Amino acid sequence: xxxxxxxxxxxxxxxxxxxxxxxxxxxxxxxxxxxxxxxxxxxxxxxxxxxxxxxxxxxxxxxxxxxxxxxxxxxxxxxxxxxxxxxxxxxxxxxxxxxxxxxxxxxxxxxxxxxxxxxxxxxxxxxxxxxxxxxxxxxxxxxxxxxxxxxxxxxxxxxxxxxxxxxxxxxxxxxxxxxxxxxxxxxxxxxxxxxxxxxxxxxxxxxxxxxxxxxxxxxxxxxxxxxxxxxxxxxxxxxxxxxxxxxxxxxxxxxxx
Numbered sequence: 001x002x003x004x005x006x007x008x009x010x011x012x013x014x015x016x017x018x019x020x021x022x023x024x025x026x027x028x029x030x031x032x033x034x035x036x037x038x039x040x041x042x043x044x045x046x047x048x049x050x051x052x053x054x055x056x057x058x059x060x061x062x063x064x065x066x067x068x069x070x071x072x073x074x075x076x077x078x079x080x081x082x083x084x085x086x087x088x089x090x091x092x093x094x095x096x097x098x099x100x101x102x103x104x105x106x107x108x109x110x111x112x113x114x115x116x117x118x119x120x121x122x123x124x125x126x127x128x129x130x131x132x133x134x135x136x137x138x139x140x141x142x143x144x145x146x147x148x149x150x151x152x153x154x155x156x157x158x159x160x161x162x163x164x165x166x167x168x169x170x171x172x173x174x175x176x177x178x179x180x181x182x183x184x185x186x187x188x189x190x191x192x193x194x195x196x197x198x199x200x201x202x203x204x205x206x207x208x209x210x211x212x213x214x215x216x217x218x219x220x221x222x223x224x225x226x227x228x229x230x231x232x233x234x235x236x237x238x239x240x241x242x243x244x245x246x247x248x249x250x251x252x253x254x255x256x257x
Contacts, residue, residue, distance in 0.1 A: 002183070003124065004022055006021055007020055007021060007022075008020075008021055008023075008075050008076065008078060009078050010028060010075055010078060010079050010080070011079075011080045011081065012025070012029050012032055012034055012080075012081040012082075013034060013082060013083055013084065015032050015034070017031060017032055017124075019031070019075055021075070021076065021234045022074040022075060022076060023071060023074070023075050024047070024071060024073060024074060024075070024101060025056055025068070025070040025071075025073050026041065026054060026070040026071045026074060027083055027249045028037065028081075029056075029081070034083055034143060035091075036056065036070050036083055037053045037054060037112060038051065038053055038054040038070075039051040039053050039077050039099075039108070039112075039131060039133055040065070040071070040131075040133035040134060040135060040148055040182070041071045042138075042139070042180050043052070044139075044143060045135065045138045045139060045142055045143065045180075046138055046142060047071045048072065048074040048134055048138075049069035049071055050132060050133050050134045051071045051099070051131060052069060052095045053092065053095055053096065053099075053112070054069050054070040055067055055068070055069060055070070055088055055091050055092050055095065056068060056070045056073075056081050056082060056083045056088055056215075057082040057085050057087060057088050058073065058080070059078050059079060059080040059081075060077060060079055060081070061077055061078055062233075063184060064233055066136055067087065067088065067091055071081075072109070074076040076082055077107060077215060079117075081149045088135065088227055089116070092100050092116065093116050093117075095119060096109075096112055096113055096116055096118055097113070097118050097121045097122065097123070098121070099113075099131055100110075100118060100121045101112045101121035101122075101123035101124065101125055101126065101127075101182060102126050102127070102128050102131065103127070103128050103129060103130075103131055104121070104125040104126065104127055105127040105129070106129060106131070106183045106185075107184075107186075108182060108184075108257055109131070109183070109184055111146050114212050121228065122172070129181070129184070129185030130160060130185045130199075131157060131183055132151070132159075132160065133182060134160075135147060135148055135177075135181065135182065136152070136160060136176075136177035136178075136180060136186060137160060137175060139176045139179075139180045140176065140177055141181060143176060144172070144173055144174060144176050146168075146170045146171060146174075146224075148162055148168035148170045148171035148172075148200070149161060149162050149168065149171075149177065149190040149200060150163075161200070162200050162201070164203070165201065166201055167200065167203065168200070168202070171197075171200060171202050171216060171220075172204075172220045172221045172223075172224045173188075173195050173197065173202060173204035173218035173220055173221055174217065174218070174221045174224075175188040175189040175195075175197070175198075177200075177216075178197070185199065186199055187199070190206060190215055191207075192254070193205065193206050193215075194206060195217075195237065196252065203223075203226070204218035204219070204220055204221075205218065206218055206219070206221075207218045207221075207222050207233065207237070209237070209238055209242055210234070210237045210238060210242075211239070211245075212239060212242055214239045214241075214243070216236075216237075217221065217241050222236045222237075233250045234246065245255045
């Protein structure tokens with residue numbers, strides 16, 4: 001059978017919209033200005049529906065209804081979507097309550113819980129900063145290409161870590177994992193010429209700007225970039241401010257020629 005292409009008309013909370021075939025419900029909702037909460041999605045990365053906070057109800061043309069994750073459900077039929085029905089809110093609150101029990105000290109989880117009227121979870125409280133969203137794993141693999149961390153263990157023992165819990169040889173200390181972490185659990189600290197990423201047991205030497213001496217990034221990160229991108233050395237060896245001065249001076253010289 002030939003695969004459908006083109007666009008599909010759907011309804012979200014009674015609002016009609018036409019979207020490209022196999023768009024996600026979350027993408028369609030965003031276009032309509034309908035808010036669906038999510039913790040594990042980043043527009044530059046693949047979606048896996050790990051946090052389950054973006055639950056919605058889908059009604060198919062043949063009458064069946066189903067609760068799905070909006071971030072990775074592909075739209076292939078003229079469906080109706082409900083983001084705030086009683087059963088959706090009930091299931092979403094259970095997910096948020098479980099997250100609050102796991103990460104009771106995380107501000108973004110606390111804020112989400114307050115929004116849904118959850119004061120205290122019915123489950124034993126922990127103070128685990130990682131919610132296993134997988135964003136750090138995906139950015140390390142998909143955007144950076146280092147694959148320095150991954151999920152390890154199973155069930156209640158699952159966690160994200162480098163191999164054997166020691167500093168990975170492929171980690172370049174770029175800090176991309178920290179930039180996408182929704183809870184702030186991954187922290188990058190630059191101090192005394194070194195970069196520390198404590199959760200990965202990682203330590204790196206910082207490269208300093210050849211012009212002003214300010215830290216730029218890790219030496220290992222710069223070496224990695226030089227291997228991947230064919231650009232003049234000054235691109236990698238100057239901080240952003242000194243790059244701007246360098247370009248301004250070159251433009252001024254060219255303007256007087």
